[in-house]
Amino acid sequence: MRIFDPHIHMTSRTTDDYGRMAAEGVRAVVEPAFWLGQPRTNAGSFADYFASLVGWEPFRAAQFGIRHHAAIALNPKEANDPRCREALELVPRYLAKDSVVAVGEIGYDAMTPEEDDVFAAQLAMAIEYELPALVHTPHRDKIRGVARTLEVVTNSTIEPGRVVVDHLNEVTVGAVHDSGCWMGFSVYPDTKMSPERMVEILRVHGLERVLVNSAADWGRSDPLLTRRTGEAMLAAGFSDDDVDRVLWHNPVEFFGQSGRLDLTELPAASSTFEGNSILRGGS
Amino acid sequence: MASDECRIALDGLSDDGWLADAERRVARDPASIVRLFAGVGRHCGRAPLPQAEGWTADEAGRVRLLLALPAAAVPRQVEDLYRYGDADEKRAVLKALCLLPVDSGAVPLLHDAIRTNDTRLLAAALGPYARHLDQVSWRQAVLKCVFMGVPLSVVHGLAERADAELAAMIADLRAERDAAGRHLPEDALALLKQLTRRPEVRCASSIRTST
Numbered sequence: 001m002r003i004f005d006p007h008i009h010m011t012s013r014t015t016d017d018y019g020r021m022a023a024e025g026v027r028a029v030v031e032p033a034f035w036l037g038q039p040r041t042n043a044g045s046f047a048d049y050f051a052s053l054v055g056w057e058p059f060r061a062a063q064f065g066i067r068h069h070a071a072i073a074l075n076p077k078e079a080n081d082p083r084c085r086e087a088l089e090l091v092p093r094y095l096a097k098d099s100v101v102a103v104g105e106i107g108y109d110a111m112t113p114e115e116d117d118v119f120a121a122q123l124a125m126a127i128e129y130e131l132p133a134l135v136h137t138p139h140r141d142k143i144r145g146v147a148r149t150l151e152v153v154t155n156s157t158i159e160p161g162r163v164v165v166d167h168l169n170e171v172t173v174g175a176v177h178d179s180g181c182w183m184g185f186s187v188y189p190d191t192k193m194s195p196e197r198m199v200e201i202l203r204v205h206g207l208e209r210v211l212v213n214s215a216a217d218w219g220r221s222d223p224l225l226t227r228r229t230g231e232a233m234l235a236a237g238f239s240d241d242d243v244d245r246v247l248w249h250n251p252v253e254f255f256g257q258s259g260r261l262d263l264t265e266l267p268a269a270s271s272t273f274e275g276n277s278i279l280r281g282g283s
Numbered sequence: 284m285a286s287d288e289c290r291i292a293l294d295g296l297s298d299d300g301w302l303a304d305a306e307r308r309v310a311r312d313p314a315s316i317v318r319l320f321a322g323v324g325r326h327c328g329r330a331p332l333p334q335a336e337g338w339t340a341d342e343a344g345r346v347r348l349l350l351a352l353p354a355a356a357v358p359r360q361v362e363d364l365y366r367y368g369d370a371d372e373k374r375a376v377l378k379a380l381c382l383l384p385v386d387s388g389a390v391p392l393l394h395d396a397i398r399t400n401d402t403r404l405l406a407a408a409l410g411p412y413a414r415h416l417d418q419v420s421w422r423q424a425v426l427k428c429v430f431m432g433v434p435l436s437v438v439h440g441l442a443e444r445a446d447a448e449l450a451a452m453i454a455d456l457r458a459e460r461d462a463a464g465r466h467l468p469e470d471a472l473a474l475l476k477q478l479t480r481r482p483e484v485r486c487a488s489s490i491r492t493s494t
């Protein structure tokens with residue numbers, strides 16, 4: 001089983017996780033910029049965060065043969081903090097980087113006027129930089145949040161096929177399906193979605209325009225739930241090809257729209273000096 | 284001469300016109316380098332250049348853009364492009380330093396690169412421009428190469444600059460490794476042998492470290 005996790009926050013995960021992910025078939029990831037659990041208090045903090053998403057994390061992932069790409073944005077939660085607002089000016093600079101394949105996570109947290117502004121501004125950046133957009137939907141008030149998200153997407157001129165609306169569930173999938181946007185599902189313990197529910201959604205709505213991710217981060221989460229979902233699909237009678245479609249081809253198709261996806265095989269870590277520093281630890 | 288291989292790399296870069304056009308824009312409008320610099324790999328590719336070992340097409344393309352800057356704009360742009368660069372951009376800036384009119388002003392970039400655990404940045408920081416690095420920092424950087432398994436062939440002018448103090452540091456690391464049942468890389472052992480075999484090991488203080 002080969003796996004492309006289209007939404008995972010590796011910054012919050014250990015190097016051991018990279019090892020376990022590689023062993024279970026994860027070969028590529030997209031890490032969208034979000035918040036870190038601890039609020040940031042200035043734009044410089046974002047510059048360092050973005051730098052690690054296009055510097056240190058791809059390097060760390062490469063030790064395990066995993067291709068790491070990023071989505072860059074000022075997240076909706078911190079869009080509300082005036083001290084962080086300047087970070088919005090940094091975003092375009094990072095959208096020009098080779099390994100950045102989308103604008104994200106953008107969207108709504110509490111649906112404030114500040115979030116309206118920052119969401120619209122970053123959809124415009126996605127158009128300017130010819131990148132797809134990864135849209136987070138609120139965990140509270142999700143039904144209205146998704147409806148409002150789709151309205152904003154429609155009002156911008158971005159093609160729905162270049163937008164993924166994420167963290168969906170049984171209640172919110174229908175509207176996104178009808179909008180022409182891609183449907184993202186975060187298989188996350190206790191909240192969001194489980195492998196079994198995910199399989200049921202695939203049965204009802206089909207495999208087209210569906211992205212399944214672990215959204216693993218600093219919360220109680222599991223980077224291998226993509227794999228568990230693939231296994232649940234097989235157990236429910238889906239074919240190997242179906243699993244490959246959902247866990248590999250779909251994310252390749254969606255993020256491939258950036259023209260920047262690099263899925264060439266990495267050299268084996270042990271055969272190059274570039275492979276040593278992580279495996280050996282800090283210095 | 285330090286920059287020969289770099290010159291060869293720059294000359295050997297084939298270009299469909301994008302790079303030449305980008306160079307003209309950068310010469311006219313230095314601020315335009317920000318977006319152009321980030322996009323070099325998508326236009327010039329990232330393949331190793333067969334005629335210049337250790338160089339890739341995107342690195343050479345980025346160096347050409349830096350060389351196209353008006354001299355007065357170089358120090359500021361170099362610092363900014365490194366600060367906001369991805370790992371490939373940072374590496375290209377480090378490799379370009381020996382060709383740019385920056386004197387010793389870009390030494391803080393070397394310190395930053397050496398502080399990281401990204402072996403590609405560490406290696407790029409130890410090119411010809413590292414002659415501006417003070418001897419204490421240089422030794423630490425070489426020792427870090429040994430520690431992280433970066434081949435010592437990346438260190439420019441190693442034989443001329445290695446001294447008794449570096450030999451003592453490597454010997455201590457070897458003792459720790461031996462105690463743990465692990466070994467130093469071959470090239471470090473060879474360097475150690477060479478340094479300790481010399482009849483008169485040069486004194487650290489006799490070496491010119493910085494200009």
Ligand SMILES: [Zn+2]
Pocket residue numbers: 007009032034105215
């Ligand atoms: Zn997320």
